[in-house]
Amino acid sequence: KNQVEQSPQSLIILEGKNCTLQCNYTVSPFSNLRWYKQDTGRGPVSLTIMTFSENTKSNGRYTATLDADTKQSSLHITASQLSDSASYICVVSPGGSQGNLIFGKGTKLSVKP
Amino acid sequence: EAGVAQSPRYKIIEKRQSVAFWCNPISGHATLYWYQQILGQGPKLLIQFQNNGVVDDSQLPKDRFSAERLKGVDSTLKIQPAKLEDSAVYLCASSLKAVNQPQHFGDGTRLSIL
Numbered sequence: 749k750n751q752v753e754q755s756p757q758s759l760i761i762l763e764g765k766n767c768t769l770q771c772n773y774t775v776s777p778f779s780n781l782r783w784y785k786q787d788t789g790r791g792p793v794s795l796t797i798m799t800f801s802e803n804t805k806s807n808g809r810y811t812a813t814l815d816a817d818t819k820q821s822s823l824h825i826t827a828s829q830l831s832d833s834a835s836y837i838c839v840v841s842p843g844g845s846q847g848n849l850i851f852g853k854g855t856k857l858s859v860k861p
Numbered sequence: 862e863a864g865v866a867q868s869p870r871y872k873i874i875e876k877r878q879s880v881a882f883w884c885n886p887i888s889g890h891a892t893l894y895w896y897q898q899i900l901g902q903g904p905k906l907l908i909q910f911q912n913n914g915v916v917d918d919s920q921l922p923k924d925r926f927s928a929e930r931l932k933g934v935d936s937t938l939k940i941q942p943a944k945l946e947d948s949a950v951y952l953c954a955s956s957l958k959a960v961n962q963p964q965h966f967g968d969g970t971r972l973s974i975l
Contacts, residue, residue: 752903780961791865791952791966792904799961837903841961848917849964851903 750775752840752852760858765828769836769855771821777843783812783823784837786854792837795823825857833859863887865967867953873973879941882970886934886955892916894964895928895938896952904952910936940972948974 752773761767773781780799784792796805796812798821804813809826825832835854842850866885874880886893891912896904907926909917912933921928925944930936940947950971954964 782963789968789971791954791968793966794963797961797963839903848906848909851905853901853903 750842750850752838752850754838754852754855756855758856760860761828763828763830763859763861767825767828767857769823771838771852773819773840775840775842775850778816779841779843781814781821782839784839786835786837828859830859830861833857865953865955865965867967867970869970870968871971873975874943875975876945877942879939880943880972881937881939882951884936884953884967886953887965890955890957892956892958893930893936894954895936896954898950898952898969943974945974948972
């Protein structure tokens with residue numbers, strides 16, 4: 749069964765600290781992996797999208813890594829800001845898909861002053 | 862560029878009533894998606910359009926949900942009759958094409974069923 753599991757479920761950090769969110773997936777075949785940020789009451793916003801041949805991609809203070817062999821991805825946030833408080837959703841696109849994405853349940857990050 | 866527009870932002874109805882949501886995708890985006898997001902979960906795809914044709918509606922409860930995308934631009938999603946379990950946020954997203962492209966989401970319509 750194609751699944752995307754994220755950990756931790758929630759995380760609280762102090763402003764300025766770094767953090768890493770984890771994503772494990774069992775989707776096969778695999779086309780690409782995406783990380784989205786979803787602020788409360790808003791739609792998800794794309795942070796990164798990686799194909800199976802890419803193992804790292806950055807977007808400002810966000811860096812995503814992908815290990816297609818172990819089917820693991822991580823999202824590293826550097827020098828966190830209060831505005832980073834949101835849910836971070838890992839999304840996997842199966843190979844040959846017309847766009848039918850498989851969403852994780854997200855990690856809820858709270859950045860405190 | 863203007864983002865994906867959705868309306869209304871909030872809707873409260875009683876069970877067994879009908880409701881409709883509207884979505885205007887980003888200009889030029891051929892692919893349009895409707896998702897249902899229940900609190901604390903990731904979005905679940907309901908239906909995907911490529912231009913004005915349906916690509917995937919396998920998870921759409923067709924006995925009560927319907928969607929259309931006339932002229933391949935705007936789209937509407939309807940629920941009739943609504944059930945309590947339909948309480949959720951309904952997200953519309955669009956992308957230039959279906960594969961390996963980021964999906965751009967609207968802010969959704971939050972539906973509450975009383």
